[in-house]
Amino acid sequence: MEGEARTLELVFPEHANPMGNAFGGFVVGLMDKVGSYAAVRRAKKPVVTVAVGRVEFKVPIKVGDLLEVVARVEKVGRTSLTVGVEVYKEQLLRGEPSRVLATRGQLVYVAVDETGAPTPVDGEG
Numbered sequence: 685m686e687g688e689a690r691t692l693e694l695v696f697p698e699h700a701n702p703m704g705n706a707f708g709g710f711v712v713g714l715m716d717k718v719g720s721y722a723a724v725r726r727a728k729k730p731v732v733t734v735a736v737g738r739v740e741f742k743v744p745i746k747v748g749d750l751l752e753v754v755a756r757v758e759k760v761g762r763t764s765l766t767v768g769v770e771v772y773k774e775q776l777l778r779g780e781p782s783r784v785l786a787t788r789g790q791l792v793y794v795a796v797d798e799t800g801a802p803t804p805v806d807g808e809g
């Protein structure tokens with residue numbers, strides 16, 4: 685779908701500290717990756733990340749959680765795209781109530797040409 689992307693990712697021990705909590709950087713990396721897919725879908729051009737906005741880690745993400753990362757383009761500028769990203773966690777193996785919003789944030793991407801310079805988003809304006 686244009687301007688949207690989502691993926692599923694299981695949290696493995698290498699993504700977590702010895703307490704079994706996922707590293708924030710791992711989660712932000714997933715958000716950046718999926719956010720860029722949403723931005724590329726909308727821009728129809730390559731993009732680079734120019735800013736990572738406020739990210740809220742609302743509840744812990746643990747080893748064994750299945751994450752659903754959902755990204756949607758919220759705003760389109762001349763060359764930039766602001767993407768809202770939500771990370772839901774599902775506790776597959778512990779049988780607890782599922783699909784809790786764990787993390788959310790906003791990332792900004794810029795469409796670039798073959799030299800890496802900003803270029804207008806397709807259909808902008």
Ligand SMILES: CC(C)(COP(=O)(O)OP(=O)(O)OC[C@H]1O[C@@H](n2cnc3c(N)ncnc32)[C@H](O)[C@@H]1OP(=O)(O)O)[C@@H](O)C(=O)NCCC(=O)NCCS
Nearest residue numbers: 732733734735760761762763764765792794796800801802
């Ligand atoms: C992204 C990049 C191409 C922008 O180049 P630039 O010459 O600074 O671009 P401009 O000043 O013309 O701004 C381009 C757009 O980005 C927006 N922008 C720039 N810096 C921003 C910031 N910190 N936050 C939000 N938007 C920003 C501008 O508002 C503009 O948006 P618009 O065209 O929709 O109005 C350049 O900064 C770059 O290559 N950065 C490294 C990107 C990268 O490698 N990312 C991966 C992480 S290592």
